[in-house]
Amino acid sequence: MFAKEVYINRRKALVEKMKGENGIILFLGNVESPAQYRDNCYKWRQDSNWLYFFGIDAPRFAATIDLESGVETIYADDFDLDDIIWTGPMPSVREQAESVGVGRSAGYGDIAAAIKGRKVHFLPASREYNAIKLAGLLGFDWQEAFSAGKKGCARASEPLVRAVISLRLVKEDIEIAEIDHACELGYEMHTVARKGIRTGRIEQTIVGEMESVSLGRGWGVSFPTILTQHGEIFHCHSHECLIEPGKLMVIDAGVENNDHYASDFTRTYPTAGRFTQMQRDIYQTVYECNELAFAMVRPGVAYRDCHLAAARHMLDNLGQLGLVKGDLDEMVADGVAGLFMPHGLGHNMGLDVHDMEDLGEDLVGYDADQSRSPQLGLGSLRMARRLQPGNVITDEPGIYFIPALIEQWKKDGTDKGRINYNKLETYYSFGGIRLEDDVLVTAGGARRLGSRRLPISPDEVEAAMETD
């Protein structure tokens, strides 16, 4: 937790941005989330918006900010003796409220009376429990309060959502220090992972070793670790395979530090320690796309343009390898790169690894004059905005050879004759490559987060694996 002034100032800035709105803002912290049975819960994780404005890292808290009177109230229940046997002595709700600069506290059951008859502003709920709670308090179906992904959710307050996004998009110096710290831990975790790659080991063993860093020094992983010799499968969370020679191992993983800020790095390693020529050619292209995008990052540049520049460079190189042919600008415009990279160049990162995703991807990642493309790849871009100092984004180009998708394009003629399918067939067992860094937009340009960059050029990777 930060000093109370941090939370006071954030709430003050929020109220300022909500000027002209009336009613009351309601924030719900998380409750515990059952894993096996209701009293055997997953590791406690507070709601990110709650952490941002109220900081208290404990279950079953709520708060209101009255936009008319300015009164702030925190709602939670004090512990009794029975609880104390289980939890030890705990500070009172009043003390906890004061620790984040909120002067008024009440019981969790008092929320209903406090908002009765008022216009209530709330954010989309990320978990079912909070959606049910909101629906019960406000009298509609729970799904209307539950985040619906790209578009946010039906009943949430758009002025509140926009105000929160405009604050959280620009990281404060103390947040940048936290993200730098999470990236230090991420560097260490990835280093443990790289050193663990040896043919004959089971992938899961490495995942376990990585957790000695993420859980030993941080809250845990910032998302379920991707560690796979099938990089062409984006969310492959199975880790049962033996490491085989000649494969490419994609490791996409991040640490959430104890203050709940994320890191998110991806590296791709030749399991044998050295790339084949075929692997090196594709790897070099992804590496160049990563470098190219980073070099473009500076205030005022739309991140959408970085995505498109990387796509153009990728197609240029793939053309030299004989995999595509045609006019580069036309291929970019037609989205041909989406066959090879069916995801976006990057996303915002902060308290969430996809920062604020539940507030609605389009509201978070697109300026008012931008709209989301329907194309494969570009259509998945989570951050298209013109960059501002303080934005924290990922830079994560990738190239994948996905047989089912290639066959579909071939059948549908989606590529309009640009793809050399005969040549592409020789890549069907290639897998995929992704290379991801975390980037801060600065006044003068950009800085990669964390004090050290994981080895990334093909030569650096081979040298590191030889030393490991």
Added chain:
Amino acid sequence: MFAKEVYINRRKALVEKMKGENGIILFLGNVESPAQYRDNCYKWRQDSNWLYFFGIDAPRFAATIDLESGVETIYADDFDLDDIIWTGPMPSVREQAESVGVGRSAGYGDIAAAIKGRKVHFLPASREYNAIKLAGLLGFDWQEAFSAGKKGCARASEPLVRAVISLRLVKEDIEIAEIDHACELGYEMHTVARKGIRTGRIEQTIVGEMESVSLGRGWGVSFPTILTQHGEIFHCHSHECLIEPGKLMVIDAGVENNDHYASDFTRTYPTAGRFTQMQRDIYQTVYECNELAFAMVRPGVAYRDCHLAAARHMLDNLGQLGLVKGDLDEMVADGVAGLFMPHGLGHNMGLDVHDMEDLGEDLVGYDADQSRSPQLGLGSLRMARRLQPGNVITDEPGIYFIPALIEQWKKDGTDKGRINYNKLETYYSFGGIRLEDDVLVTAGGARRLGSRRLPISPDEVEAAMETD
């Protein structure tokens, strides 16, 4: 997953036990559970009852067993090309159903039509999503389908609950092999933990090291690890403290293996590597209680009586230390031991670490002629039943010195003059001790699970820590 015959036989046995009931049984598997935001989920964990009867370890499955026609159906949706980019090629729902011996499959959206107008038997929901789903399908409030702890839940089918309990209480040989395996992993994880205890380290570092076993070789921990120098706080999940000399470190932790069976061991270590005399006296008592209870375990013995025998022995020893005085039988009857051990001797263990807890603790752990005591300690006993071969239980006596609780008893005179409060005050910074093994009830008596027992006698512990 086991061979399909395992699931076929379990369902056959279930239907047999439901003879005389009409209607249809509805089982819901789990869906993913959001951690930070709805698309950043906690590690996938299937529902345990689903795993037991249907085995398929993937989200968003449901099934019905028609008690009148005998027809079994699995409900889930096949993947399309968009999904395949994210998940890779997947077997069809039909193939998955066949892999567990179910001949009929339908879409997830077809559940409503299948149960319309029928009497529906279901189990209490462990997660909010399934409670909402059941409530929506059957037309009542979600909380009526959500597990309410000791008593199960209002709307669930008691015949179904009782049938499931009677099956899952008695472990099959293949299940015992799984639990033995989970206990091997538990042994390794605890060994890593013990070796990690050195003054000046941060507790969290050891928790991270332990996960290299639990996540590297199993699904993960079977419950959030307790690792604390404040053993008197039962569910202390904060791990930020430095390890100090002269303390007692309670480590209560288990591994869930990749087939989702649990282990659950507790050991208590002197942080300095050697016990003080005061620590050794209390430790020796807890150790003797653990041994005493184990020695009593055999078919036909009520586990409640093992709890009471341990309580009696504990009071006897505490009397010799001058902490309590009075007639032993009367003190046991009055629950004086509850001040020192305000929890039960043990619980069932299997696919859940507290096996089947959401089905209702009283139904799971008490025979029809037994009722739960209102006393502190005995009232928390989760397993009181007369033991049967195939039961898997924990044996976990403990002694704790909880200042707030002691002060409460002193104020209320709860002990009726049996406690020597002056002496007890010298224990206020002692902390607590718990020693837990996992035990299989066999035809001839009992066997501790796992091939090796963690060092437990005071001499064994000191010898092991000297070697570490």
